[in-house]
Amino acid sequence: MKTWNVSEIEQQLEDYLHTEVHKIDGVIGWFCIDFPEEIPISFGLTPLRLMPPPGAIIADSLLDTNFCPYIKANLSHAYAGDYSFLDGLVLANTCDGMRRLFDGWKKFARTPFRHLFDLPRLTTEVSKEFYRRNVLKLIAHMEDFFSLKMEEQKLSEAIRLTNRTRFLLRELYKIYNEHPGSVGYRLVQQCCRASAILPKTRVNKLLEELITRCRPPRALRTPARKCRGDASEAGQNNKRGDSVRPRILLIGNILENSEIAPFIESCEAQISYDDLCTGSRLFHDSIAEDCPPLDALCEHFANKVPCPRMKDVDRRLNHVMNLVKEYKIDGVISYTQKFCDPYLYDIPLIKASLKRALVPFLSIETDYSQRISGQLKTRIKAFLEMIQ
């Protein structure tokens, strides 16, 4: 059995993105975790989260300077033809930036299938119905464009497959928390990345091999999900143990930086959990398997940990505060891409909630860089010293 480490996973992703994916028919690009990957999977298509390296300078002539660097990176790669292998692109209506990215994509790239997936900001009955209609619209568009037919059975299978990935990632986080020395956060981070890039069967195998190295196989049974109340299993073993290292909760959106987690760990602190678009929010809530699949997808959207774009900020604040309590957090670091309005507008509320709970808070705005600057190191180090 293979024992994976960070560089091996990175290599797998490199090979997949540079060679293998170009040979696959029916690759569908996506960005935000509100996109239901289960739909393309049920059609036999291959979803791929677009997480490119930072963009070329051309991005500044395509989008405004004060624009999300992740979006700019994507548009500059699309402009350069780096995404010519894509057969389709589904962009969720998550924020102003994504809407403008869709405009830019239509103008500067030649992806054959393009769809803007409209998302509500509410979770009322009316908005759930609206969401359902939009899922049906996406299905109809894909059926028509790719000459395929949706089968309910296939959608249920896709849900089981993605739930398996979610379950395995939760297991990995559990191991990470139980044995902080055995699995570094960087490995966890790369596994999350792999789960959004590699085909699900392949990433599931990778995760199983990785977990088996640390856990007995009996832990790998996937329990069937119920419609509601899917508690985080990753949080069930969260005792502090003997560790005296400060426990950090990392929150924010896209974390592609490869240096930040090792740096925090090098400062004698531990990232105990995260609430990131590239972390736990990929797997925190599973999709119900005991009800019709379309109903399950709609319920999942309405009940999962909300993105800051959603109107119901209390659910998000409660989620963050619950994580603080559950993981006995000593300090919270917000790591947000610059110019990301939905996240930046959350900061005053999160800051106030944490202040009331006497939990130190550090807010970092970054530029989708893979590196960590000296100034940022100083800020993080000062913050961690304060906690210690």
Place this chain on the structure above:
Amino acid sequence: MLDLNKIVSELVRKSLHSDSILSLTAQIGRHLLYRNDRLSFKIWIGHLFAILRDSMLKKKAVVWTSIFIPSELIYAMGCVPFHAEVFALVAAYLNVGPEMIHAGEQEGYSSDLCSCYRCAAGLGSGSFFPVPDLIISSSHLCDGSTAFFRNMAKYYGVPHLLVDVPYGNDKNAEDYVSRQIKDIILQAEEVLSFKFDIDKLRDVLTISNETRKYYERFNRLREHVPAPFPGSRALTYVSGMMFISMGTHEGYSFSKALCREVEADIANSRPAIPDEKHRILWLHQVKPYYKNSIFTDLKDRGAVIAAEEITYIYWSPYDLRCPIEALAGRMMENINLGPIERRLNAVRDMVSRYKIDGIIHFSQWGCRQSSGGAYILRRSFIEEGIPFLVLHGDCADPANYAEGQTKTRIQAFLEILEST
């Protein structure tokens, strides 16, 4: 000679440290009235201060609302609409923007966010705004609006009702918006203890339709060469009245007075600037409201803002047979909603109607929705032979205004216009 700006800014500064905001704002209003003897301007100031008075004194229930919620809905509820964005820009005009923006940033609002909302957050958290009974906002056009009003509702501990306006513009989307407006009315009835009268809404929409006719006429008059009305004024009180007074008698009187004044200016050969050489279209909803030299620099080189995006009448007259659906329709007809092609087509229409020579896109710092489309528009219009300047700036924060750089960019743009 009196330096009015200095007096006004001193009055406002004093008011920040006293309880008598209302009397001081009334004094400011009186000072402002001396600046302009036009009836339309007086109606604007009068309406602005009536809203301030009624909301500060709590004469009626105060509903904070975003600028893209049709004010007709709030007036039909019998409430005072308080447009936080408009009053934040009034504060910027009165030179208290930096102080309030700093206060907003102290609350945790990043300096990368729109200064209009940072300023409003400073004013809200500093108790300079009237306390709301309810907040009703819409999700279009920008993410900042949804989040700002949501945060303010938490700050004041009042309910926040959001009209979630989707990207799409089909039957499904129309139905979604209409049903939300109906839900909002029911929830507002409960929160504010009143009974919504659909016939009152029809009355308000009737006034709004009549007002709309005058605004259409105003826009037709502005097709005249030389331009009879300067964009710098349209971007303050005309757009302001379009946001805060639609559906009121004051709004109607304003639009009527505006048309009469512009008709008289055309008849008496009183153009907006003395020697018009270039007709400019101004894109984006705002301009810098603090002291700046942009419009003087344009005027000095014979360039006039002949029209602007914000005063474009994009919506159809309300169908009184189905008033709720008509309100939903208006929200969804916004040219900045949906794909960029919608905005592009509307701008093309403006270019043709107003005989535009060049376009300035004012890219407000912190604005993603409008500024995000600027370069796509720029490419399209440059291909069509229309010079296009993306002018970076800030509507409320003078710290983001670099006078020398702005002058150089405007000069370069005008040189292009002069050479074509």
